[in-house]
Amino acid sequence: MGSTPTRERILDAALDLFGARGVDAVSLDDIASVVGVRKQSLLYWFASKAELVNAVLDRAAFELVAVMDAAIRASGPDPLDRIDSIVCAVFRPVVRRPTLLGLIREVGRLDPHHVRHLAERLAPHITDARSYLEQQMACGSLRMGDPGLIAAMVYATVTGIGTDRQLLDTVGWVPDAAGLRQLRDQLRAFLRAALAP
Amino acid sequence: MGSTPTRERILDAALDLFGARGVDAVSLDDIASVVGVRKQSLLYWFASKAELVNAVLDRAAFELVAVMDAAIRASGPDPLDRIDSIVCAVFRPVVRRPTLLGLIREVGRLDPHHVRHLAERLAPHITDARSYLEQQMACGSLRMGDPGLIAAMVYATVTGIGTDRQLLDTVGWVPDAAGLRQLRDQLRAFLRAALAP
DNA sequence: GCAGGCGCCTACCAACCGGTAGATACGTGC
DNA sequence: GCACGTATCTACCGGTTGGTAGGCGCCTGC
Secondary structure (H helix, E strand, C coil): CCCCCHHHHHHHHHHHHHHHHCCCCCCHHHHHHHHCCCHHHHHHHCCCHHHHHHHHHHHHHHHHHHHHHHHHHHCCCCHHHHHHHHHHHHHHHHHHCCHHHHHHHHHHHCCHHHHHHHHHHHHHHHHHHHHHHHHHHHCCCCCCCCHHHHHHHHHHHHHHHHHCHHHHHHCCCCCCHHHHHHHHHHHHHHHHHHHCC | CCCCCHHHHHHHHHHHHHHHHCCCCCCHHHHHHHHCCCHHHHHHHCCCHHHHHHHHHHHHHHHHHHHHHHHHHHCCCCHHHHHHHHHHHHHHHHHHCCHHHHHHHHHHHCCHHHHHHHHHHHHHHHHHHHHHHHHHHHCCCCCCCCHHHHHHHHHHHHHHHHHCHHHHHHCCCCCCHHHHHHHHHHHHHHHHHHHCC
């Protein structure tokens, strides 16, 4: 069928399904039928469902971190502008693929083993972000506060907006081009106001 | 066993389990074993799992709305103070029972039928909140912006912080008494800054 | 030209899922 | 005492789950 290797197509399909419906609600058969193979072919590439979950989680986190790193390197020195450009950079893949964040948000439900695995993967980036915020607060470029909790709240806001499409529906938002632009700009303004000194 | 009627104990246990692990990942046997009865006794009180889900969702939404309504009635006229007191009021039950918000957040994953049911239940409160925000923006008491999206972002922030305990762990937060106070105050400051004109 | 590995398959299995059928224990009114 | 409604139980069913055992075709190296 597709020229992309089976293993990659499995990871793609699993990311979408896990993110949309939750890991436990998705069976190996579901994933296999999307990919176009039999369940046993999944178990050929991944020894168990748990291993597949880990691989999907790993890739999702890697993609997100890569996008954010690129945005950081491309942005100027001002922390508000930097956060702004991170949000814009993350916004595109998240909107195009709402399941990406949905999966990561589901981590809390999974085995502690998966959680630990992902936490180790992201730990250095988190400490980096925290010390960066701390430093910018100290020199007056950001509102004072606990850098860890501030980061968590920004993350919670972006993740919630990016994943809870149902939430946006209930407040009358429509996902056309204009709506997307409006959502992105409102999100930027919200975070800018929340973080400004 | 307990003096509380079986039906209530079922709803309690189901709320905790659904919120913690997700609806699909929790079996009727899981709930029954927590309650201390057999699965068939659940099906005596609720005709099906779907009906149980609906009842749990209904009660969770009702509890939250009641808490928020009480906070609104007890607060002064200034919108920032009002939102402040809502956050404080919601904070207590959410922290004591993180599964409460977790369940509501899971709605997006459930059947459209459940979603519609809950949306109808909450619709009047949402429109109320939106028109209130609109009015306060018009008279300069709140930062200008799309009231629906602003409300959604506040909700996303609070919900994310209230449910993703894993997220708070990774930024080094500890859930003792001092940590709770700190978290609540940081959240209040964050939202106040984000909404102030 | 054939041995061997690779990718995927069919055919199963034990465990578990939500749900049904029917029996049992326990009041309560008549 | 006995019929009736309530609340719970045991026993079971069809379907689905994650996972195993083993075979089939195809390419490649020798």
